[in-house]
Amino acid sequence: MTGRDRMVLIGVLVLVALGAAWMLAVSPERKQASQLSAEVSAAQTQLSSAEGKVASARAAQSQYAAAYAAVVNLGKAVPPTQEVPALIDQLAQATNEKSVNFASITSTGASSSASGVSSTFAQLPFTFTFEGSYFDLEHLFRQLTAFATPTAAGALQVDGRLLTIQSVRLAPSSNSSQPGESGAGHLTGTITATAYTLPASQGLTAGASATSPASATTPASSASSATSSTTPAAIVKVTP
Amino acid sequence: MRAVNLLPMEQRTGQSVGVGRSQGGAYAVLVLVGGLALMAFLYGEAKHQVSSRRTQVASLNEQAQQAQVAAERLAPYTSFIALRNQRMQAVETLIDSRFDWAHVMHEFGRVLPSQASISSLSGTIGAAGSSVSVAPAATSASTPLAGAGSSAATASATPPGSVPTFTLTGCATSQSTVALTLERLRLIDGVKEVTLQSSTAGSASNGGGAAVAGACSGRDASFNATVSFDPLPSAAAAASATKSVSDQTGAASATTTAAPKTSLGSGVTAR
Numbered sequence: 413m414t415g416r417d418r419m420v421l422i423g424v425l426v427l428v429a430l431g432a433a434w435m436l437a438v439s440p441e442r443k444q445a446s447q448l449s450a451e452v453s454a455a456q457t458q459l460s461s462a463e464g465k466v467a468s469a470r471a472a473q474s475q476y477a478a479a480y481a482a483v484v485n486l487g488k489a490v491p492p493t494q495e496v497p498a499l500i501d502q503l504a505q506a507t508n509e510k511s512v513n514f515a516s517i518t519s520t521g522a523s524s525s526a527s528g529v530s531s532t533f534a535q536l537p538f539t540f541t542f543e544g545s546y547f548d549l550e551h552l553f554r555q556l557t558a559f560a561t562p563t564a565a566g567a568l569q570v571d572g573r574l575l576t577i578q579s580v581r582l583a584p585s586s587n588s589s590q591p592g593e594s595g596a597g598h599l600t601g602t603i604t605a606t607a608y609t610l611p612a613s614q615g616l617t618a619g620a621s622a623t624s625p626a627s628a629t630t631p632a633s634s635a636s637s638a639t640s641s642t643t644p645a646a647i648v649k650v651t652p
Numbered sequence: 653m654r655a656v657n658l659l660p661m662e663q664r665t666g667q668s669v670g671v672g673r674s675q676g677g678a679y680a681v682l683v684l685v686g687g688l689a690l691m692a693f694l695y696g697e698a699k700h701q702v703s704s705r706r707t708q709v710a711s712l713n714e715q716a717q718q719a720q721v722a723a724e725r726l727a728p729y730t731s732f733i734a735l736r737n738q739r740m741q742a743v744e745t746l747i748d749s750r751f752d753w754a755h756v757m758h759e760f761g762r763v764l765p766s767q768a769s770i771s772s773l774s775g776t777i778g779a780a781g782s783s784v785s786v787a788p789a790a791t792s793a794s795t796p797l798a799g800a801g802s803s804a805a806t807a808s809a810t811p812p813g814s815v816p817t818f819t820l821t822g823c824a825t826s827q828s829t830v831a832l833t834l835e836r837l838r839l840i841d842g843v844k845e846v847t848l849q850s851s852t853a854g855s856a857s858n859g860g861g862a863a864v865a866g867a868c869s870g871r872d873a874s875f876n877a878t879v880s881f882d883p884l885p886s887a888a889a890a891a892s893a894t895k896s897v898s899d900q901t902g903a904a905s906a907t908t909t910a911a912p913k914t915s916l917g918s919g920v921t922a923r
Contacts, residue, residue: 419680422677422679422680423680423683425680426680426683426684426687429684429687429688430684430687430688430691433687433688433691434691434694437691437695438691438694438695438698441695441698441699441701441702442694442698442701444698444702445698445701445702445705448701448702448705448706448709449701449705451705451709452705452708452709452712455708455709455712455713455716456712458712458713458716459712459715459716459719461716462715462716462717462719462720462723463719465719465720465723466719466722466723466726468723468730469722469723469726469727469729469730470726472726472729472730472732472733473726473729475733476729476732476733479732479733479736480732482736482740483732483735483736483739486736486739486740486743489743490739490742490743533742533746546757546761547758547761549757550754550757550758550761551754553753553754553757554754554755554758557750557752557753557754560743560747561747562744562747562748568740568743568744568747570743574743574746574747576746576749576750577750577751577753580753582773608746617732618732618735620728620732624728625728625729625731625732626728
């Protein structure tokens with residue numbers, strides 16, 4: 413064996429030794445480091461998602477007081493129960509403002525669930541009878557729909573019960589119930605309208621208090637599944 | 653003369669420079685040691701990376717878990733906000749789906765000429781059966797319309813796409829006034845079509861205040877017309893339309909005092 417052959421052999425042995433060191437020690441560690449790098453990325457993504465949820469939840473927490481007030485305020489438009497006395501008071505107040513006589517209120521059917529967008533609300537049909545002039549009645553109709561109206565800013569202004577007028581019938585009044593009236597221009601207006609109530613499965617605030625929500629607040633998605641209400645109809649007839 | 657090689661035997665031709673006595677083994681050892689040092693450095697670096705990344709993953713997982721716990725703790729707030737949004741949207745949709753009866757009544761009073769009067773006004777919105785009716789004087793309306801409540805149980809009183817249609821019955825002093833009335837009715841915002849059903853002038857023999865068909869007196873023409881409105885928009889479109897209608901209503905209210913007098917029924921006069 414010449415000296416050159418020995419040098420080649422030694423070089424090969426050195427390379428084999430270094431290759432073995434690479435394969436057995438360095439490469440597995442580098443591979444593991446690479447895998448851990450992917451795990452770090454996944455963990456960072458998970459953390460970002462969780463932090464996003466926390467930020468959203470904290471934003472909801474900061475809005476809670478306003479949201480609670482809004483929900484309670486919406487309860488004036490759509491209460492959890494029939495609240496017929498409040499409806500009568502509201503109508504009586506409106507008629508007093510418009511010089512209209514509030515003659516009667518009659519429940520015209522059992523409460524039923526509305527389909528479509530109002531699936532969470534139960535319907536309460538009523539028939540109201542008012543007496544007044546054409547334009548007084550017109551203003552009254554406007555006020556009946558103005559109990560719950562959208563504002564120009566896109567918000568909701570709720571001053572009373574949400575009513576959907578479905579039919580209106582005006583006829584000259586057969587008798588003038590108010591003293592001093594001649595009867596000319598005096599009309600009887602019969603209005604069929606629908607009021608709404610929240611489903612029985614939900615309360616006004618779904619168990620939330622003014623300071624904190626209920627731990628088991630009904631989610632919005634599941635709340636919409638309650639579509640029917642078996643609440644009996646309000647049987648009310650008032651003739652002031 | 654014989655040449656003599658003065659170089660030592662180990663340094664003569666055929667031997668690599670620097671091989672020396674170890675026959676290149678020293679270089680091989682040096683290369684091996686250097687290579688192993690490099691491998692040790694790379695191994696250590698990789699080991700450090702593994703260690704630090706393990707720590708980082710553990711830290712991130714812990715933070716994520718804490719965030720999850722915090723989010724779950726605050727979940728009722730999120731649910732409550734969702735409940736609020738759902739209710740507001742439902743109420744807004746119901747509000748937007750309403751038909752503005754008051755505005756239409758106001759418009760009828762605003763556009764009718766002073767020489768014309770309405771004796772009957774009935775309106776229907778699509779299949780919902782909603783109606784406005786101003787009955788003649790002979791009709792008693794003291795009894796509530798108990799049967800009308802059945803229409804209230806329908807899904808929506810004014811579903812999108814339904815067409816509000818009103819039927820007018822009234823009196824005018826002449827046929828020209830009837831024509832003017834039809835033209836004026838077209839001025840109501842949202843009116844799509846005004847169709848005359850009939851217009852019949854009273855005969856001279858019925859003069860002197862005697863009642864005729866349609867409760868018109870003398871030579872007054874009794875007319876019957878149908879007013880069709882544009883189909884009701886969807887809830888989203890209605891929301892934007894409500895604003896414009898509201899603005900127009902405000903403008904119309906300002907003109908109420910200047911509107912012509914409209915006679916309703918028999919001797920019922922509205923400003």
